[in-house]
Amino acid sequence: MNLLQYTFFQHALLGSLLASIACGIIGTYIVTRRLVFISGGITHASFGGIGIGLYTGISPILSAAVFSVLSAFGVEWLSKRKDMREDSAIAVFWTLGMAVGIIFSFLSPGFAPDLSAFLFGNILTITQLDIVMLGILAILLILFFTLFIHPIVAVAFDREFARSQGIPVQLFEYVLMMFIALTIVSCLRMVGIVLAISLLTIPQMTANLFTYNFKKIIWLSIGIGYLGCLGGLLISYFLNVPSGASIIFFSILIYAICKLLKATFIKTQMK
Incomplete structure (x- = not known):
């Protein structure tokens, strides 16, 4: 209980809750649409924005958000072209982002930053600005999914059926x-580029063991994701190991x- 006295730990708890809400909502769409590989590409592409931010002197998270959104749109556009396979489009932006990030990071003037913080994350370093950003994103996702849950489910499960119903599929996509992209960038401080995709998939995989209902998966994913964050924080504190890796480890556990x-x-029922 002494941990609760520290401001950084209070930020970590609140950040974990907001991140669990955002990841639980958009992660369910990712798993349902089978966009895990695309999300991994966007995650690594965000490193390009971080490098540009460090080089130009603007906020790395802000530049990563812009770069990630543009990369996401680029993957979506290229994957729809007949002369480009989806996995090839992902590979283009995945490698481009990493290359740009490495080049601009080393070209950055002054003291070279600790890139491991962006690669592996540290939830104990999140600031009030990060929490505000996560809060705004969580509210926007709640509103968007509440208002358009039926079109989103239709697009996630069957795009052709959604088109036949007059749903603007491309706009929703x-x-x-x-x-x-924004959810991935918002979670970089917590678990880093290397592990960010895990927050968007592992809680959903766990929830999917118990239900196939889209809405129920969202609710379960939020709860499981937050439980994973709490367990990871405790492991990180008692073993003095990186919090990002601890959160993912506990989630997989x-x-x-x-x-x-x-x-x-199931075996018991069969007997």
Whole structure:
């Protein structure tokens, strides 16, 4: 309980909750649409924005957000072209972002920053500005999914059916890709570029063990994601290890336990 006295830990708890809400909502769309690989490409492409931000002197998170959104739109546009495969389009922006990030990071004037903070994250360093950004993003996602849940589900499961119903599929796809990019960037402080995609997929995989309902997966993902963050923070504190890796490790541990419990329950029912 002594941990709660520290401002940085209070920020970490609040940031974890807001990130769990944002990731739980948009991550369900990612897993349902099978966009995990695309999201991984956007995650690594964000490093290009971080490098540009360090070189120009503007906020690395702001430049990463702009770069990630443009990369997401680029992947979406290229993957729809007949002369470009989707995985090739992802590879283009994945490698371009990493290359640009490395080049501009080393060209940055003055003291070279600790890039490991962006690569692996540290939730204990998140600021009030990061929390505000996560809060705004979470509110926007809640409003958007509340207002357009039926078109979103239709686009996620069957785009051709959605088109037949008069839903502007392409518009929804671009807006949702923008939200994916912004959510990824908002979580960089927590778990870093290397591990960010895990927050968007592991809680959803765990929730999917118990239900196939889109709305229920969102609610379960939020709860499981926050539980993973809390467990990871405690592991990080007691073992003095990086918080980002601890959060992902604990989240995977939750998935493994739930998977084992479900398998055991099914075997018991069959007997």
